[in-house]
Amino acid sequence: MNICFEQLSKQYKTGRGVVDALRAFDLTIGDGQLFIILGPSGCGKSTLLNLAAGLEEPSAGTIRFGERVVASAEEHIFLEPGERNVAMVFQSYALYPHMKVFDNIAFPLRNARRKAHEIRLSVQRTAAMLGIDDLLARKPAELSGGQRQRVAIARAMVRQPSVLLLDEPLSNLDAQLRMATRAELKRLQMEMAVTTLYVTHDQTEAMTLGDQVALLKKGRLVQAGTPYALYHHPATPFAATFIGSPPMNLIPARLATSATEYYAWVNDRKIALSAELKAKAASLPTGRILLGIRPEHLRFTDQGQLEGVITYTESLGREIVYRVACAGHEVLVLADHPARETGRSVALAFDSAAVHLFPATEPADDPPDKPPLHGRPPRHG
């Protein structure tokens, strides 16, 4: 079942006024996809998940599960979570502490008034699938973190939901367990082929796990696409810096044109742009732009496009991150051994094909042409 968000907005009234948690959000998630919602905290990703689950009502816009409208502010349609056949795994797992594992998993089935023997079978099958069939008589407090996580997943899976919602499900696990669970989650999701929304702030998780990734910032969709597309063709400087570690360098530059060529001036140095970028460059206003280069695409040479002094090094083990001061900008470089000591003057070279171009200013968060839905009326005089 695919999921469709159309012009979805959510506002909260707080003590200090109205807060826009989600603004005119459009997104379609294909049937059976594992779709990652990625963004920093406060970007609206949890709101989106709650809206999808039916835990909150949209202020505007429509949500469709397949052909069915499950929520629409305009048409006054709202289905309760129980009517949507969604399942959810919470960051804290939200296991019912007073129920045994068996009852936890059986709870949604009981609410759906399934027959007792059917419930027992389903619970046992799901528990076996997740390897927790020996824990059914225990209470959540007697389980380890990883076991609890499995119980939460089992509770979500047991009734074969049409949509699975995962809210940072791995962030309470330690690093090793997280890797293992990540793989298993992916396998389970593929096996069950259930449309899945997965919320995380961790870009590594997003890149490794998702079929598709949607990047959010301040309630807006910044970019959606495959992890590959997001990495290689970031749409905005935010996308460029949020994805990838260490983050992409953004160097202020000036765009100039001659009759046949495009150039970027970084300080006093003229950098020729590759042919592939010309189309992109043509869409930008001439003048101030940002030149994006990923740290791994910079290399030390004798003579390169950039020159600077190493101010700091940080070893990642296999590789080293250098901070290089280049005429007032700090540039990150990812390079192999051998290490170069700080204070050395270096030249940096890069392939012009690896360069990204961005306008010097980020797209405004709040375009002036669209007033907030329920804000104060403009004051006169």
Add this chain to the structure above:
Amino acid sequence: MTRDHRPASDFRQARQPARRPPLTRDQVRGFWFLSPLFGFIGLFILIPVLGTIADSLFRDIVYLPVRFVFLENFRALWADPSFWSAVRFSALFVLVSVPLEVLLGLGIALVLNEPFALRGWVRACILIPWAIPAAVAGRIFQLVYNFSYGAANYLLDLLSISREPLNWLGSDLSAFIAVVVADAWQTTPFAAIILLAGLAAIPEDLYGQAKVDQAGMVARFRHITLPLLKPVLIVTLLFRTIQALRIFDIIFVLTGGGPGGATESLSMLAYRHFAAGDFGYGSAASVVLFLMAVVAAIAYVRVGRFQET
């Protein structure tokens, strides 16, 4: 009905967009959940209070026709010496008993905040006076103050304070003291428990740091305990003030308001008139008490809000 005729409400909605977001389904549900609460409090507290306020404007005496007299009852109250003596008693009682109880409570709380053997038992025991109905406490103290064989006079004798038995409930001053002591016995535990919670909330680290800084026991109390306990102290004072204002049970049983009305509180005065069938006059007296309580309650709520920020 024609099809294109839109109901008027649609036009109104179209012209004037709603100012605030409509209530969500959960909010509507929330008001349903709150409705029994509002219903009970409204029917059995708010409406009675309003009814009493209304009744204070009537001559409502059980054997006479009811007549609107506006402020006549209040005028009569103003001229009634027993009203002023009740006001004076209530004020004095609050001024004496509340600080006393909070001080005693603070003392008990300080003791119980220290670790010592059997602390749990002592803490449980201080709840006993609190758990006993005030009317029963009044009975116990009635016996304590009994002239001929009460424990109070026995103690006077035992401690060689006075050979002659004292007629405790017989003079204004000693009856007042008797009421204050009985009330203190009943209500100090409450103050102690609240203050104990306040003390427990003060981080132990602060005392450790103060010790490192060479602050003595007294200095630690003055510069750490008191300032940090201040909000809880204020809350306790106000809470007790409101309860002390409406004292009834203990006085009703212990002194009956005597001698000569010296220990009659406003609640007693009002009740006496209700019992005699004079509802208008009694209502006027309870309205005065109610206003005093409202002032105290507003103070309390304001402090509460102040603390929150």
Add this chain to the structure above:
Amino acid sequence: MNERQVKKLLVYLGAAATLLFCLGPFVYMLLTGLATEPDFLRPAKAFIPTWDHYHSVLFSETVHFVRYLINSIAISGISAVVSVFIAALGAYALTRLNIPGGRPILLIVLGISMFPPVSLISYLYKLMSALGWMNTYPALILPYIAWTLPLSLWIMVSYLEQVPQELDKAGLVDGCSRLKILVRIILPVAAPGLFATLLLAFIYAFNEFLIALMLTTDQAARTIPVGIALFEGLHGQVAWGEIMAAATVTTIPVVLLTLLFQRRIIQGLTRGAVKA
């Protein structure tokens, strides 16, 4: 003597004084109930123990003491259960359902609990007379529910605030209605708080005096505090032995409850009062 010893001494002295202060009158009550004559403290008199007063209080039908006790337990029990359930509903709404003006509602309810009961009784008296409910259980149960609600609500709110909101979300996703979530998930999780609130509401209703004094006329609905306050012998003598025996029988259950569950009660009381 160094500071630590001084402190230790002070603490033990304070504890002894506290015990003496709190238990003295209580023990006096126990002793008088067991004494043949109440004047056992007088010189030349002696304490002669007897069960007579207890016997007369418990088995003499005409003093109605047992009836008063049953009334009290039934009235306070029903009031407490209903009050706590209504408070739980309200607290759930206030902590979970984003009620606009939730905080002011809480403060107003708290303010209402500060109203002096004497400003209610004349109206209640007339209301119950008009309904013909004077001197019946409902005449006390209904006001007691309202009377204990502010306290119950405050304590329940403070307990429910501690239950993670994600449990509600899980319940919703698992197909529960809000009411079912409250009853099946939140209340079981907050069971200790529920119990503490129930205890406190019971004790508050059990100890209420003025409303019961005004709205009851005889053993049909009279509660034990009023019964003990107005307890009189045949011709109006103060039967100290019987009164104290009755007082003991009355307070023992409350005191036992208090001693057994002191931790919960202290917690509940503190939350009801200091949370603001």
Add this chain to the structure above:
Amino acid sequence: MVYGCNAGQEKKAVVFAVGGAPGEVMVWEEVARAFTDESGIPMRILRQPTDTAQRRQGLLVALGSAQRDPDVFLMDIAWLGLFAAGGWLAPLGDVALEPFFIETVRQADIVDGQLIALPFSLDVGIVYYRTDLLTEPVPRTWQALAAAAARAQTRIQPHTPGFYGFVWQGAQYEGLVVNFLDFAGSQGGFLVAGDRILVDSPHNVAALAMMVDFIHTQAISPPNTYTEMKEEEVRRHYQGGDALFARNWPYAYPLHAAEGSPVRGKTGVMPLPAPENGSPAATLGGWHVGVSAFSDARAEAIQFALYLTSRPVQKLLALKLGLPPGRRELYTDEDILEKYPHYELLAEILRSARSRPILPNYTLISEIMQRRLSGALARDYSPAQALAMAQQEIDRMMARTRRDPPGSRPR
């Protein structure tokens, strides 16, 4: 209640509200059964508490809301004014009044020319004294009583510390007003003068001054007189051998004379002292029987009320419960005199006894009096001040609670 069933076949049941101690109620049930046997009218007893104020409260609730039950009830004489003014009492019709104390009936039971109650049991204050300790003749005046009390006290107190010459009811309750009126009445004072409530009179001030004097100056009455002394405290004090004189009600007589009582056989009874050249004027107490104006069985109820005041029933109750009867003729009955020889004296006092004013707001008057009398006994202010204050407060209260002129809208 079930209406309309068996109508015409059976007579309507009469509900009789009565309170009292366990033994008493048993006797009442006996009386009710006897009445049913005699008349065929079914009876039900509505058991009230022992406490007087609570009994009044219970009746107020029922009558104030015009309930059909109870049909018959007993009223303290102090309530009669209120019950009559409320229009709650049904007229009893023509009853032969000769066998009663006419003066009593006229003062208390006839309101606006109608008989609305009948005296069921009468009560009046008397003085008990120790025949073994009183060395002089029985005192006729307060001065003589005080002197005798003081002498006995100086003699006895040194070896019996709790001994006092004279004990009476001084606690702040209705009994204090009655005691005050007993003191004042025999000095020529009272509560009413014509249509006005008059408490601030020289006689009353003198009487109150004497009460204060007894406690504080002469100290012949114990210090806790005005804090604890009610009927039973006085009775126990006297019966314990700790007083020479005790003012109390007749009920104490059999208790004093009971087996095991320390004062058994050593107790005499005398009327309250009188002024030098006046006669004693005791204050009337007691219970009256009335029928509810809202009764659904009024005729049957009146029949029962008359039955209760009939000679055989009155005699039975006097003998069984020790209630001084409402009928005058029984005070000369041999069986009764044999058991209660003091009834001869009682009859004499009752003939001239005076009722407290029968007014609807008597309770409010009494409460003001109680406070001010108690304040004077506690020496918060002088007797003159106390009564001046009481007078002022009563005047204001009377103005406030005056009945409307005729023609105003009823409730």
